[in-house]
Amino acid sequence: MELTVDGATVHATTGGREVDPARPAVVFLHGAGFDRTVWRLQTRWFAHHGRSVLAVDLPGHGRSQGAALTSIEAMADWTIRLLDAAGLRQAALVGHSMGALIALEATARHPDRVRALGLCGVGLAMPVHREMLESAKAGTLKVEELMTFWGIGAALHKGGMVSPGLWLRRESLAVLRGNRPGTIHTDLAACNAYSAAETRAAEVRCPTALVLGDGDLMTPAAQGKKLAAAISGAQAAVLPACGHFMMVERPDETLAALRSHV
Amino acid sequence: MPDAKFLKPDTLALHAGQHPDPATGARAVPIYQSTSFVFRDVDHAASLFNLEVGGHIYSRISNPTVAVFEERVAALEEGTGALATSSGQAALHIGIATLMGAGGHIVASTSLYGGTRDMLALTLPRFGIETSFVDPRDHAGFRAAIRPSTQLVLGETVGNPGGEVLDIPAIAAIAHEAGLPLMIDNTFASPVLCRPLTLGADIVFHSATKFIGGHGIAVGGVLVEAGRFDWAASGKFPTLTEPYAGYHGIDFADEFGPHAFIMRARAEGVRDFGCCMAPQTAFYLLQGLETLPLRMARHVENARKVLAFLRGNPAVERIASPELPEHPDHALAQRLLPKGAGSIFSFDIRGGREAGRQFIERLKLFSHLANVGDAKSLVIHPATTTHAQLDAAALKAAGIGEGMIRLSIGLEDPEDILEDLGQALRASQKG
Helix, strand or coil: CCCEEEEEEEEECCCCCCCCCCCCEEEEEECCCHHHHHHHHHHHHCCCCCEEEEEECCCCCCCCCCCCCCCCHHHHHHHHHHHHHHHHCEEEEEEEEEHHHHHHHHHHHHHHHHEEEEEECEEEEEEEECHHHHHHCCCCCCCHHHHHHCCCHHHHHHHCCCCCCHHHHHHHHHHHHHCCCCHHHHHHHHHHHCCCCHHHHHHCCCCCCEEEEEHHHHHCHHHHHHHHHCCCCEEEEECCCCCCCHHCCHHHHHHHHHHCCC | CCCCCCHHHHHHHHHCCCCCCCCCCCCCCCCCCECCCCCHHHHHHHHHHHHCCCCCCCCCCCCCHHHHHHHHHHHCCCCCCCECCCCHHHHHHHHHHHHHHCCCCCEECCCCCCCHHHHHHHHHHHHHCEEECCCCCCCCHHHHCCCCCCCEEECCCECCCCCCCCCCHHHHHHHHHHCCCEEEEEEHHHHHHCHHCCCCCCCCEEEECCCCCCCCCCCCCCEEEECCCCHHHCCHHHHHHEEHHHHECCCCCHHHHHHHHHHHHHHHHHHHHHHCCCCHHHHHHHHHHHHHHHHHHHHHHHHHHHHHHHHCCCEEEEEECCCCCCCHHHHHHHHCCCCCCCCEEEEEEHHHHHHHHHHHHHCCCEECCCCCCCCEEEEEHHHHCCCCCHHHHHHCCCCCCCCCCEEEEECHHHHHHHHHHHHHHHCCCCC
């Protein structure tokens, strides 16, 4: 579906069902350089299990217009304006990587608008390696290869996707290479600059689930556990043989960790 | 920060898509000879049927052994996903049927496998899909042949039997300017010699029966998607961008993005048309994939020795191989197929149809049959077999002479291959 936020068209997938404000809503937020399609399985499952779903393309990503936003705080406020545009009083926010930081920040800023939180592939801090930032700024392919190589868990470098016939390496590269110039750098710089996770974590009061990969080299599980410890009542699931892309690497386990919370 | 060190193609040919079986420790890919797979509970069943979770339902749609083959081919072709089919022709058909229905139009190279041409020229028109054929070297012709109803541009990496090489980057650019995908039959090159998706193509298909299987023991096909084509922006593909009642109004491009084409091809194509690959076939083809890089290197090496031999033989009038400098596509082949243009080529024998008959009859090592890409050397006379349905004009347009012989050079000792060819050529000239 198409929404308008800040005068720009925003695209969101609804998992094959119309958004019904009467049902509990779930908003999925993708990570740096990616788009709504990383949530393809979870989107459909929640939409067909009693929720209204918006898997959104953030500004400047996927099919959404506008420029990519430059800070996690700006993205968090934008997410609340997205809820307004969709006519949603409250929603569960489920984010991956950068999207998880957005969800965390939005929950702390607007606690009355967020009923539950799902944080995937996230840590207490998300520093971005200098080479990755420089490559992203220069617009070279290296950043896409680094994000893909370090993002995919060791096991999945040989494949073995749960969804038959799909090859994750090329999926990641294809989505990253589809970005508009500068988008990946803007995203990574926003992640790198964000330092409020610990503070914001202490302010979260809603049910929270963290989904972490034991082989995640981008956001190591140890960092994720520290974030979980900082959120009152949060539950953390560490998925075995899983890297940074748990939604597609271990979709069943990711769903199991999220479904009771969101 | 350490560089990205992705597994290389030779490694992927052995490992992609598989981990040792978690239940038994089996190192080889097990043959999951099961039509169907038990659901964990009722909700799991419903979720699988609605594409909410990954996994297997019924082997017409997917199977664990076949899925290893699919993922491995996707990895080697650098695609986002693959779908195995019962044959290469089935892959072609599913590829087309996923993109269009009655009223659709295809622009295709004239340099095509005879069975492909039959499907496009004779069969699909009965279902309302028309094709315009264009010389593969006539780039302007491709552009001119595109109509408002066109939904696909189609060609082969290396054509058959003239050895025409399609300028994939140039034709892809023409297709993309018109909002169309380019689909390539990469059977003759295999992903070892050419990966069309890295050159701009959007879909690749194979007769996996040929080099991928490599041993002439199993018929199969496979479709691979690049994951880059913007189906929504094109506006020409309602099958991928409009709600589909078959799965509760799913919009494949919206929900599956870089997997839109292959997901629809699986969810509708093999589900409805039923042309699935059997798990035992996938097992055979996986054995072929494991040695594909080694075999292709030897195929090319042997083919080059045969070409050098034939070039100096007085019984040979003309050789159609882009490996040779006199072939019009030699420079293009060097650019797009730097490791070699394969081991399938044709030549015209002095003495026409009768000399050709004598030559084939006298061969001892070569097998006279309708296949290519086998580990064993093969021979056929296209005018009376693979392209028999073409009249004289169509034969000429496809670059096929009545005395043309097609060879598929195998992996035997090259001295034995040359010896066999030499004695048969001598016999063919004795009248």
